[in-house]
Amino acid sequence: MFLVFLGAPGAGKGTQAAIISQKLGLAHIASGDLFREAVAKGAELGKTVKAYMDKGVLVPDKVTIQLVSERLNEPDCKSGCIFDGFPRTIEQAKALDEMLASRNAAIDKAVYIKVPQKELLKRLGGRWICRVCQTPYHEITSPPKVPGKCDKCGGKLYQRSDDTEETIKERLRVYFEQTTPLLDYYKAADKLVTVNGELGIEEVAEEIISGLRLKSVEPK
Numbered sequence: 001m002f003l004v005f006l007g008a009p010g011a012g013k014g015t016q017a018a019i020i021s022q023k024l025g026l027a028h029i030a031s032g033d034l035f036r037e038a039v040a041k042g043a044e045l046g047k048t049v050k051a052y053m054d055k056g057v058l059v060p061d062k063v064t065i066q067l068v069s070e071r072l073n074e075p076d077c078k079s080g081c082i083f084d085g086f087p088r089t090i091e092q093a094k095a096l097d098e099m100l101a102s103r104n105a106a107i108d109k110a111v112y113i114k115v116p117q118k119e120l121l122k123r124l125g126g127r128w129i130c131r132v133c134q135t136p137y138h139e140i141t142s143p144p145k146v147p148g149k150c151d152k153c154g155g156k157l158y159q160r161s162d163d164t165e166e167t168i169k170e171r172l173r174v175y176f177e178q179t180t181p182l183l184d185y186y187k188a189a190d191k192l193v194t195v196n197g198e199l200g201i202e203e204v205a206e207e208i209i210s211g212l213r214l215k216s217v218e219p220k
């Protein structure tokens, strides 16, 4: 099964993709994480993409499609995966359809996690993320038990360099301009499942599972 998770920055795509990929035994491809890894490694690709990420704008389609396509070739994606943060443009969505068609596969559903803009600004502003397991926290709404430390794995928490007020506004602008047309793209293909992203984390996960009309299975 191949799923796309759609939603604005801060909607909870990463959190939900991590939960649902576990429940359904699917690989999890997060394009933003792939880019951040490349930057952290000091790889050539990292140097190319850092400037785009710091500004809050999209990395060019060609670079993004190439990176995701390489990740999709890895063995854990053979029977399916969740795409988190990809596609973000119509061109990427078309490229993804082609990548999967060449494997005799297709996107089964696109899950849209819907959250009002006011709430997104609040969430992104106080966001802290575990450097090891990527679990997100929020200063006000879901702080860690020990400041600066992940409750789950003890990893160090950090704030993303693109979670500044100015960059957040730009990322949201880019989302509304370039990514929201994907909602119509998947709706026209009768693949769009919309869930209320304002609910609690577990409730959103339940809505996704029931929206997909699936029963969760034990993780592999």
Ligand code: AMP
Pocket: 009, 031, 032, 033, 035, 052, 053, 054, 056, 057, 058, 059, 060, 064, 084, 085, 086, 087, 088, 089, 092, 162, 171
């Ligand atoms: P994210 O972690 O998904 O919020 O992504 C962080 C940043 O990585 C974005 O603001 C973009 O600069 C870049 N990025 C991630 N995914 C994509 C994509 N599918 N297309 C273009 N740029 C992307």
